[in-house]
Amino acid sequence: xxxxxxxxxxxxxxxxxxxxxxxxxxxxxxxxxxxxxxxxxxxxxxxxxxxxxxxxxxxxxxxxxxxxxxxxxxxxxxxxxxxxxxxxxxxxxxxxxxxxxxxxxxxxxxxxxxxxxxxxxxxxxxxxxxxxxxxxxxxxxxxxxxxxxxxxxxxxxxxxxxxxxxxxxxxxxxxxxxxxxxxxxxxxxxxxxxxx
Amino acid sequence: xxxxxxxxxxxxxxxxxxxxxxxxxxxxxxxxxxxxxxxxxxxxxxxxxxxxxxxxxxxxxxxxxxxxxxxxxxxxxxxxxxxxxxxxxxxxxxxxxxxxxxxxxxxxxxxxxxxxxxxxxxxxxxxxxxxxxxxxxxxxxxxxxxxxxxxxxxxxxxxxxxxxxxxxxxxxxxxxxxxxxxxxxxxxxxxxxxxx
DNA sequence: TCGATACGATACGGTACAGTTTCGTAAGTA
DNA sequence: TACTTACGAAACTGTACCGTATCGTATCGA
Numbered sequence: 001x002x003x004x005x006x007x008x009x010x011x012x013x014x015x016x017x018x019x020x021x022x023x024x025x026x027x028x029x030x031x032x033x034x035x036x037x038x039x040x041x042x043x044x045x046x047x048x049x050x051x052x053x054x055x056x057x058x059x060x061x062x063x064x065x066x067x068x069x070x071x072x073x074x075x076x077x078x079x080x081x082x083x084x085x086x087x088x089x090x091x092x093x094x095x096x097x098x099x100x101x102x103x104x105x106x107x108x109x110x111x112x113x114x115x116x117x118x119x120x121x122x123x124x125x126x127x128x129x130x131x132x133x134x135x136x137x138x139x140x141x142x143x144x145x146x147x148x149x150x151x152x153x154x155x156x157x158x159x160x161x162x163x164x165x166x167x168x169x170x171x172x173x174x175x176x177x178x179x180x181x182x183x184x185x186x187x188x189x190x191x192x193x194x195x196x
Numbered sequence: 197x198x199x200x201x202x203x204x205x206x207x208x209x210x211x212x213x214x215x216x217x218x219x220x221x222x223x224x225x226x227x228x229x230x231x232x233x234x235x236x237x238x239x240x241x242x243x244x245x246x247x248x249x250x251x252x253x254x255x256x257x258x259x260x261x262x263x264x265x266x267x268x269x270x271x272x273x274x275x276x277x278x279x280x281x282x283x284x285x286x287x288x289x290x291x292x293x294x295x296x297x298x299x300x301x302x303x304x305x306x307x308x309x310x311x312x313x314x315x316x317x318x319x320x321x322x323x324x325x326x327x328x329x330x331x332x333x334x335x336x337x338x339x340x341x342x343x344x345x346x347x348x349x350x351x352x353x354x355x356x357x358x359x360x361x362x363x364x365x366x367x368x369x370x371x372x373x374x375x376x377x378x379x380x381x382x383x384x385x386x387x388x389x390x391x392x
Numbered sequence: 393t394c395g396a397t398a399c400g401a402t403a404c405g406g407t408a409c410a411g412t413t414t415c416g417t418a419a420g421t422a
Numbered sequence: 423t424a425c426t427t428a429c430g431a432a433a434c435t436g437t438a439c440c441g442t443a444t445c446g447t448a449t450c451g452a
Contacts, residue, residue, distance in 0.1 A: 008427025009419040015429085031310070033229060036409060047430045052411065106309040109365045110302035114227070123369050131370075154370075155359070155379050162358030163351075169305045169361070173319050174327075174354075183351050191387020204397025205449040211399085232439060243400045248441070399448065407440085418429070 011053075018044040019051055023065045032062075032107040059118065066108070067121040075133050081141045082189055088134065089164055089181040096168045106169060131157055147192040159188060207249075214240040215247055219261045228258075228303040255314070262304070263317045271329050277337045278385055284330065285360055285377040292364045302365060327353055343388040355384060 022044035026035050037058055041048045055061040076087040096105055111119030112127070138153050163184060167176045218240035222231050233254055237244045251257040272283040292301055307315030308323070334349050359380060363372045 006427080007421055007425080009421095009429075011428065037411080038409075041430095045430090047432090048411080049413085049431090050429065053428075058410070106302075106306035110306050112369070113302040113365050113367050115368060123366070127366070128369065152379050152383060155376070155383055158359035158362055158370075159355055159380065159384070162360070162362035163354035164358070165362050165365070166354055166358035169309050170319070170323070171309050172311060173308070173324065180351070183348050184355065187348060187351055188355070188384075188387060191384060202397080203395080203451055205399075207398065208449095233441080234439070237400095241400090243402090244441080245401090245443090246399065249398075254440070394452085395450105396452105397448105397450080399446105401446095402444085404443075405441090408438085410437085411435085413432100413434075415431090415433100416429105418427105420425105420427080422423100422425080 015044070015046050015050050016054060018046055019054070019061070020065045020068075022046075023061065024069070027066075027104050032104070035062075063118050063121055066104070066118065067125045069104075069126070075137060077137070081137075081146045082185060084137065085160065085185045085189075086182050088137075089160065089185065092161065092164050093168070093176075093181065096164065109165075109169075131161070134160065145194060147189075148194045151192055156188075156192070160184075211240070211242050211246050212250060214242055215250070215257070216261050216264075218242075219257065223262075223300050228300070228307075231258075259314050259317055262300070262314065263321045271333060273333070277333075277342045278381060280333065281356065281381045281385075282378050284333075285356065285381065288357065288360050289364070289372075289377065292360065305361075305365075327357070330356065341390060343385075344390045347388055352384075352388070356380075 019040060022040045023035070026039055026043055030039070037048055037051065040061075041051055044051075051061065055064065076084045076091070078084055078087075108119065108122045108126075112123045113119065134157050135153050138147070138151070138156055141147050142149055142151055142153070167174055167180070215236060218236045219231070222235055222239055226235070233244055233247065236257075237247055240247075247257065251260065272280045272287070274280055274283075304315065304318045304322075308319045309315065330353050331349050334343070334347070334352055337343050338345055338347055338349070363370055363376070
């Protein structure tokens with residue numbers, strides 16, 4: 001509407017990015033529940049007043065920062081389904097264990113489950129696109145005959161990604177070595193192979 | 197040591213159980229982070245003093261109550277692996293969607309991941325025994341030739357249970373009908389069948 | 393009956409933290 | 423220069439909540 005000409009001192013763009021960076025690093029260190037606005041301000045080298053000039057509440061800030069957390073995620077596509085899947089699971093594990101340190105994902109999972117605004121946006125911007133990409137990858141493989149044509153794609157997506165989430169949640173209780181992903185994929189592909 | 201004869205008014209056993217019940221119902225309604233000792237006392241119809249006479253802290257109370265939450269879980273065993281697995285997944289779904297309302301499990305998952313005392317005890321008393329039972333069930337089936345003898349049991353447990361956890365976390369975002377579990381099991385068993 | 397302990401009710405201390413306000417100053421526009 | 427908005431620093435308000443203490447009463451054993 002009003003492309004009003006701003007008067008007065010302009011906002012320092014560095015403040016916003018410093019705050020976002022502080023939120024992410026604190027999220028890793030102290031988790032969602034341990035994150036305070038005072039800590040964010042201090043870590044960002046910024047006053048709380050400046051934060052509240054940009055975001056109406058802590059909730060708003062978190063939604064904004066976390067939703068923009070992981071937008072880029074290239075899909076491996078060598079044309080060789082087995083290797084693509086192993087690579088995809090490895091990337092997923094790396095992604096999860098990167099933010100794992102700060103326990104972002106488990107807490108986001110709880111938010112998703114609780115259907116909070118934060119959870120809704122996280123699912124919408126992070127989880128669902130990834131599921132859709134994997135589904136597309138499998139559909140393509142099925143179309144070119146690499147896997148049996150009666151394979152249920154939805155369930156296949158669950159079977160591939162569910163175990164990764166599970167192992168991540170269990171963490172130290174069920175450590176997974178580098179061979180875990182290929183063992184999983186190879187095991188599944190045995191059942192997914194087209195009838196000869 | 198001292199089997200000291202108690203003097204004075206004895207503790208009312210009803211208080212402990214009322215408190216435990218209050219914790220569970222509140223956990224379902226407001227979640228772990230929304231649970232306060234005042235609310236527990238009020239819901240249980242008990243004074244806070246009486247709670248602190250029994251548990252040293254909120255943390256102690258939660259660990260005690262939650263760890264004793266789900267101890268009994270019979271394993272289906274009709275001898276027919278496919279049906280047993282479907283039944284087991286259905287029970288798992290029912291279990292998770294029962295406590296789902298209160299979001300206990302996702303929060304416990306975050307605790308397990310965070311390796312807190314609460315999470316450690318939950319994993320020890322709830323998760324790991326169930327994994328062990330399922331692994332036993334699969335080993336038995338493998339021993340009697342119902343599934344291929346080179347099947348990796350550990351990965352098989354992940355592949356069966358991971359998707360259930362995933363769907364539960366996603367909740368409304370990826371609703372699963374009653375056919376989901378059999379589709380999952382049948383899909384997996386295709387790959388697990390022994391070579392003919 | 394007496395002493396000890398439990399009970400509910402309730403007040404209180406202490407702390408943590410979200411969000412607001414104030415103040416002196418910096419950086420823009422008219 | 424005058425005005426407007428942003429900035430950091432820091433004090434402040436309000437609230438939530440854990441854990442403790444006090445009080446009058448109830449229930450046990452001796």
